[in-house]
Amino acid sequence: MIILKYLLLIFVMATAYLAITFEEELISIIFLSIFSIILTTLYLIHNAPDVALAEAVIGAGLNTAIFMTVISQVREGKDSIFREDD
Amino acid sequence: MTLRIIIAYFFMVGAMLFAVTTTVGLIRFPDVYTRIHASAVVLTISAVMLSFGIAIYVWQFYLSMKILLVGLIFLxxxxxxxxxxxxxxxxxxxxxxxVRSVDDYSDYLERDQQ
Amino acid sequence: MSKTKHIFAVLILSLLGITLLVSLSKLPNQFEYANSIYHHVVNNSITETGSLNFVTAILYDYRAYDSLGESTIIFGAVSGIVLLLSRKTLPVSSHGLSFIVKRTFGMLTPFIFLFGIYIITHGHLSPGGGFQGGVILGAISIIFSIVYGSEFDYKRYSPTTKTLLETSGALLFIGLGFMGILLGGNFLMNLNILNAEVGSLLSAGSIPFINIGIGFKIGAGLAIIFYSMIQKTFKEEVDL
Structure with a gap:
């Protein structure tokens, strides 16, 4: 169990680093989502299932949708995500 | 170490092997469609097998049913x-x-538009 | 990014990681702080509130006033975002995703709704509560907007309905608070409405009602935020 804790901490730091260093915003958002999922596991290991549920729902679900919406609004032209029916 | 535990470990180890295969496929395949193929087919069967394994491992009725529901959602x-x-x-x-020799999906997409 | 920025990022991240590691390893063991509020909550919470989940007991009974403040913050955020982003009230549309995705989510959405309701109403028995379940309910509106197009979302679950749900949730919360004063206690006192035995669904006083109020308020508020963000995106391609 203690090995799992250290491994998850290393993964949290690695995903945070990847999320801030990519130039492309979409990849950063996906890495932020992965960061939230790993943090959920970390909360669950430390006996906090309430916080884990909130983190999973908000961090991995809602944040991704809202950030993607914001990016589709900020970008112009053909690059926007939800523009056509695909 | 009853037979039930051994079957549960068998399912879990199988799921782990499939997950490793997924990762190898994601790294080694060249473009987006083949990578999607790897992640879809193999990761689905990995998650379903893992849920089967855990459901056999805990072996209580309601808990096992909940875990199997998670597997169904994955499926x-x-x-x-x-x-x-x-x-x-x-x-x-x-x-x-x-250059493509066969492109059936564009016809389907045009038909789906109307 | 330049090389110094990379080094700076790695430095700050490793510092934060070491801090997290040290503070996680110093989490208190059980019964380390005798005679503290922790001791009181662990020993007396079930008999005082009737809630099996200690976190819910703290959030919606001992510190219910703080939860009222939090939901006021959410209300302020929703008001600010709607004020900034709502320039047009037209129902604007996109086509949504493909046929397979639409049909599958047509089968899945009732179960997502059921899961949200389960998390809200079992907040005093299992992990979860009003906030988490409310976010799941708000995610249904996001699914409607993305999968079926925002015109569907506007027709099935209009902004008026969302506003009504949010306001009724907040009014339920504040009404339960004032009910405590009317019955001769404190503001947000735990009323003795549902008094079955501890561990069943209809127990824990007024905590399930506060859960339901907060759930509807948070869910409708987040749905309003998402709708007001997405409604202007499709303005150019209105072909109703």
Whole structure:
């Protein structure tokens, strides 16, 4: 169990680093989502299932949708995500 | 170490092997469609096998049913997400070859528009 | 990014990681702080509130006033975002995703709704509560907007309905608070409405009602935020 804790901490730091260093915003958002999922596991290991549920729902679900919406609004032209029916 | 535990470990180790195969496929395959293929097919069966293994391992009725429901959700939503990603990347012309001999999906897309 | 920025990022991240590691390893063991509020909550919470989940007991009974403040913050955020982003009230549309995704989510959405309701109403028995379940309910509106197009979302679950749900949730919360004063206690006192035995669904006083109020308020508020962000995106391609 203690090995799992250290491994998850290393993964949290690695995903945070990847999320801030990519130039492309979409990849950063996906890495932020992965960061939230790993943090959920970390909360669950430390006996906090309430916080884990909130983190999973908000961090991995809602944040991704809202950030993607914001990016589709900020970008112009053909690059926007939800523009056509695909 | 009863027979039930051994069957549960068998399912879990199988799921782990499939997950490792997924990762290898994600790294080694060249473009988006083959990578989607790897992640969809193999990761779905990995998640379902893992849920089977855990459901056999805990072996209480309601808890096992809940875990099997999680596996069922995986079985439905993972191919769905794969379909959405593949369709979006086809419509965006991501990693499409210049010359194609067969292109049936564009006809289908035009028919689906109406 | 330049090389110094990379080094700076790695430095700050490793510092934060070491801090997290040290503070996680110093989490208190059980019964380390005798005679503290922790001791009181662990020993007396079930008999005082009737809630099996200690976190819910703290959030919606001992510190219910703080939860009222939090939901006021959410209300302020929703008001600010709607004020900034709502320039047009037209129902604007996109086509949504493909046929397979629409049909599958048509089968899945009732179960997502059921899961949200389960998390809200079992907040005093299992992990979860009003906030988490409310976010799941708000995610249904996001699914409607993305999968079926925002015109569907506007028709099935209009902004008026969302506003009504949010306001009724907040009014339920504040009404339960004032009910405590009317019955001769404190503001947000735990009323003795549902008094079955501890561990069943209809127990824990007024905590399930506060859960339901907060759930509807948070869910409708987040749905309003998402709708007001997405409604202007499709303005150019209105072909109803």
């Amino acid at each position: 439905i939503t993972n191919p769905l997400a794969t379909h959405a990603i593949a369709r979006a990347s086809y419509r965006r012309q991501i990693a499409c070859p210049e």
